[in-house]
Amino acid sequence: MTENDIKENLSKVLSDLADAAKASGRRPEDVRLCAVSKFHPQEEILAAARAGQVLFGENRVQEAYSKFTELAAIGGDPLELHIIGTLQLNKVKKAVEIASCIQSVDREEVLAEIEKRASALGKSIKILFEMHTGEESKAGYEDEVALYASLENCAKGLYPHVIPSGLMTMAPFTENEVLVRKSFSTLRQLREKIGRDYPSLPVTELSMGMSGDYKLAVEEGSTMVRIGTAIFGPRVM
Numbered sequence: 344m345t346e347n348d349i350k351e352n353l354s355k356v357l358s359d360l361a362d363a364a365k366a367s368g369r370r371p372e373d374v375r376l377c378a379v380s381k382f383h384p385q386e387e388i389l390a391a392a393r394a395g396q397v398l399f400g401e402n403r404v405q406e407a408y409s410k411f412t413e414l415a416a417i418g419g420d421p422l423e424l425h426i427i428g429t430l431q432l433n434k435v436k437k438a439v440e441i442a443s444c445i446q447s448v449d450r451e452e453v454l455a456e457i458e459k460r461a462s463a464l465g466k467s468i469k470i471l472f473e474m475h476t477g478e479e480s481k482a483g484y485e486d487e488v489a490l491y492a493s494l495e496n497c498a499k500g501l502y503p504h505v506i507p508s509g510l511m512t513m514a515p516f517t518e519n520e521v522l523v524r525k526s527f528s529t530l531r532q533l534r535e536k537i538g539r540d541y542p543s544l545p546v547t548e549l550s551m552g553m554s555g556d557y558k559l560a561v562e563e564g565s566t567m568v569r570i571g572t573a574i575f576g577p578r579v580m
């Protein structure tokens with residue numbers, strides 16, 4: 344992709360997002376775009392940044408670490424990075440160093456490790472709880488019971504450096520719109536339930552929607568879409 348392609352793709356995605364928001368009675372600024380740059384080189388991240396994109400998402404901590412720490416060294420406006428891929432415990436330290444949010448928290452162990460590392464760095468970090476809402480997806484909390492155990496520990500103050508900010512999911516990869524919508528509405532309903540059960544926790548974000556399904560996600564209440572292919576094209580690295 345050339346710099347110009349990326350710029351055009353980005354503005355197309357942003358205007359589609361704005362349209363989808365307005366069509367469902369929401370404000371465009373209520374849906375944030377996370378540009379997923381995994382498997383794309385630094386030049387492409389820089390191209391998107393020059394076109395005004397600030398927030399990026401990466402799956403793999405090692406890849407993100409090498410790309411984004413160098414970008415930080417180059418200077419320019421600081422970019423914001425979210426980790427969106429399943430985390431092994433031994434990657435948590437680096438993830439906490441470079442990211443402002445870890446969207447893919449899928450078990451208590453990871454939560455505890457994030458607290459340990461964030462506390463050592465004297466940093467607070469946002470996290471999203473990843474849920475599986477579609478049959479095929481294996482990522483995410485095993486079930487609601489496991490999620491609630493984590494929420495309970497957050498509410499008890501066990502993780503003072505962790506800010507539980509919302510939920511994340513991936514819809515099933517299917518053409519069946521009904522199933523995709525169901526996955527998104529399931530996540531929204533879960534957030535509403537958590538809001539009632541734990542009003543003290545700031546669980547507000549709904550990270551849902553990718554290149555193939557982001558319009559549906561916005562209609563179902565997404566507050567953040569994670570879009571790679573529609574901006575950067577097929578993954579190359």
Ligand SMILES: *Cc1c(COP(=O)(O)O)cnc(C)c1O
Nearest residue numbers: 379427553554555569570571572
């Ligand atoms: C790769 C990835 C995306 C972006 O997918 P596209 O279909 O390229 O937009 C979003 N979320 C997660 C968790 C991903 O791994």
